[in-house]
Amino acid sequence: MSVDKLTAITKDVGGIPVARVLPNKGNKRTIGAWCFLDHAGPAEFGDDEMGLQVGLHPHTNLQTFTWMLSGEVLHKDSLGNEQAIRPKQVNLMTAGTGTAKGISHTEQTPPRNTTPSHDLHAVQLWIALPMDKEIAPSFYNYPTLPTWEQDGVSYTLTTGEFAGYTSPAVQYSPLVGIDVQVNPPTHPATASSKKIDIPVQANFEYGILVIKGEVTFQGEVYVADELILLTECNAEQNQAISIEASFGSHFMVLGGEPLPHKTLIWWNFVDKDIEGLKQSVIDWNAEHPRFGSIDLTGTPLRRLVAPELPENFKLPNA
Numbered sequence: 591m592s593v594d595k596l597t598a599i600t601k602d603v604g605g606i607p608v609a610r611v612l613p614n615k616g617n618k619r620t621i622g623a624w625c626f627l628d629h630a631g632p633a634e635f636g637d638d639e640m641g642l643q644v645g646l647h648p649h650t651n652l653q654t655f656t657w658m659l660s661g662e663v664l665h666k667d668s669l670g671n672e673q674a675i676r677p678k679q680v681n682l683m684t685a686g687t688g689t690a691k692g693i694s695h696t697e698q699t700p701p702r703n704t705t706p707s708h709d710l711h712a713v714q715l716w717i718a719l720p721m722d723k724e725i726a727p728s729f730y731n732y733p734t735l736p737t738w739e740q741d742g743v744s745y746t747l748t749t750g751e752f753a754g755y756t757s758p759a760v761q762y763s764p765l766v767g768i769d770v771q772v773n774p775p776t777h778p779a780t781a782s783s784k785k786i787d788i789p790v791q792a793n794f795e796y797g798i799l800v801i802k803g804e805v806t807f808q809g810e811v812y813v814a815d816e817l818i819l820l821t822e823c824n825a826e827q828n829q830a831i832s833i834e835a836s837f838g839s840h841f842m843v844l845g846g847e848p849l850p851h852k853t854l855i856w857w858n859f860v861d862k863d864i865e866g867l868k869q870s871v872i873d874w875n876a877e878h879p880r881f882g883s884i885d886l887t888g889t890p891l892r893r894l895v896a897p898e899l900p901e902n903f904k905l906p907n908a
């Protein structure tokens with residue numbers, strides 16, 4: 591098993607702290623098909639602030655996977671969906687595969703008078719699609735996910751199968767995503783942390799993203815916005831990752847089977863080769879109908895422009 595510690599690069603995006611964990615340069619860039627990982631917030635918005643306002647942009651060959659922890663975001667897409675996502679829910683948008691398919695969407699904090707919550711805390715992920723499969727665009731909101739408590743630890747299964755539970759989230763390659771929160775001790779504690787064994791699936795790679803508190807693995811301490819990346823696991827079914835997690839800590843376990851092809855990322859596009867990325871840039875900027883559209887009239891949002899692919903664009907792991 592190969593163990594890497596990845597540290598996020600944190601940026602301020604319109605007043606929201608965003609910690610980008612993947613892609614992470616100089617390291618292997620995926621956990622199975624999970625290829626992009628942002629931890630956004632927590633952020634509180636003032637009365638005169640608009641919050642998150644992401645203009646119309648496209649996606650290709652990927653699923654956007656939003657796991658909402660606090661606040662509310664209004665999603666609109668070119669399939670005609672309008673969906674508010676609320677805490678403990680997943681929004682899953684599939685762009686479809688190939689040069690004839692795509693999708694576009696906007697994401698906004700709703701106006702103050704329409705929602706009691708004016709804050710944001712979310713984990714935003716992308717899942718690369720297997721490009722040898724013909725996959726159609728779609729969008730789903732999952733308001734109810736398997737949630738359980740065991741030994742003072744709260745679990746929510748956002749996607750995949752774990753501990754006898756199954757999430758309804760649509761998958762195109764084997765994946766798992768588990769939100770884990772360690773409750774504070776009910777009695778005066780004799781220790782400051784709890785030992786947790788996470789059973790693993792054969793052929794999966796794993797990543798553990800710390801959201802709050804501390805997680806210790808093989809003697810190394812990981813804090814918020816650090817990722818334990820476990821590749822070349824060669825694990826037998828139901829072997830376990832053994833960690834120590836501090837009381838009150840919060841982390842997300844991600845796992846998946848590697849795709850049979852490369853995953854290249856440029857702007858909001860994923861592809862297995864450079865030609866596909868270039869075509870997507872050309873098509874989006876020429877308003878090709880493969881991406882559909884949304885009427886932005888009466889909104890503060892604009893249609894974003896795709897930047898040209900640089901000549902020296904590097905392939906992953908090259």
Ligand code: MN
Binds near residue numbers: 649695
């Ligand atoms: Mn997007």
